[in-house]
């Protein structure tokens with residue numbers, strides 16, 4: 001059960017020393033659903049995340065003609081194939097799920113007929129014009145009045161050829177083209193204008209497309225998406241979510257103590273696993289086992305100066321524990337966090353200042369000088385990561401109340417249960 005209304009966070013009464021299991025990866029679940037939907041036959045996805053973002057993806061794919069059945073608490077059987085795709089006859093609601101709207105915008109180009117993708121009021125502010133323009137370069141018929149969702153796509157085929165998109169807004173535009181692209185009439189020469197943000201997510205996509213039988217090569221200035229006869233259905237294991245794991249890892253580091261997250265280690269597909277390296281730089285000890293990672297600390301950490309361009313979903317996790325570190329913490333090169341669930345740079349700065357911290361910032365950076373914490377109601381901006389990040393601070397120090405605990409449902413609906421489990425295992 002997700003608590004309703006403002007939630008005061010009681011600090012742990014002793015340092016945590018426990019195992020904390022996080023649910024499956026949102027990024028891998030939503031890619032696996034798309035790839036399995038396009039694979040001819042039955043795929044079994046294990047370790048699936050059930051959350052708002054993956055539910056939106058699932059119900060949209062079902063409305064497009066794909067069969068999806070539960071075969072266990074975290075197992076889905078997907079009956080896919082391009083030939084199953086049909087126009088849904090109603091608008092598809094995608095909430096505020098960036099992966100869902102971007103991945104489906106490209107997939108919808110393969111659907112014979114009209115697909116309309118509609119989000120909530122936050123999604124209506126998230127840019128998608130670069131992807132729309134990119135899909136038009138492949139001959140797609142896409143309407144998008146404001147440069148943000150909703151989108152209307154009249155699909156059937158993608159013609160292949162050269163497609164250039166700017167790389168600094170969202171890697172999801174590239175992942176979207178990479179997953180639908182093998183079904184184009186010819187190879188796609190996918191070019192990146194400028195630097196590509198969130199690069200590790202594109203690597204997840206390339207790897208997963210290959211796992212389902214497609215091929216994407218790196219090429220001068222971008223990538224070549226090769227045409228494929230189709231994707232191969234298969235059994236697919238989904239890793240725990242590395243962005244969700246940043247919360248227990250940060251808690252172990254900031255509170256002192258030890259937390260082990262099973263299922264994530266050195267070979268993790270997800271770039272956000274590298275968040276543990278920042279904790280290491282701050283003075284925590286990280287031990288990477290065969291199939292688990294443990295973060296330990298004595299609770300005395302120093303501030304760090306870091307570039308988080310490629311792991312920006314964990315910016316708020318670091319920023320929220322920065323008040324507990326010795327010396328300033330500087331986070332650089334994160335302009336694209338301004339176009340996520342909310343303007344995360346402005347939101348983080350505002351909430352840290354509300355908590356009495358000295359914060360300076362520019363368009364793509366922020367710097368936090370720790371000051372004594374002022375108790376406060378921390379606003380959530382309907383952003384799951386704002387709520388979860390500042391909850392970690394509240395588990396370390398008194399006086400933090402989270403305005404909207406329910407917004408964690410986007411990617412981690414069992415977050416508060418896991419917090420309580422940690423408290424009971426810690427004797428708090």
Ligand SMILES: O=C(O)C1=C[C@@H](OP(=O)(O)O)[C@@H](O)[C@H](O)C1
Nearest residue numbers: 027099169170171172198201313
């Ligand atoms: O491809 C993905 O699964 C994601 C890519 C990232 O977005 P951007 O590429 O927009 O930075 C990340 O923030 C998001 O949570 C998930």
Ligand SMILES: C=C(OP(=O)(O)O)C(=O)O
Nearest residue numbers: 096097098099313340341
């Ligand atoms: C940015 C995020 O999600 P998305 O872009 O998939 O909505 C996130 O989960 O932090």
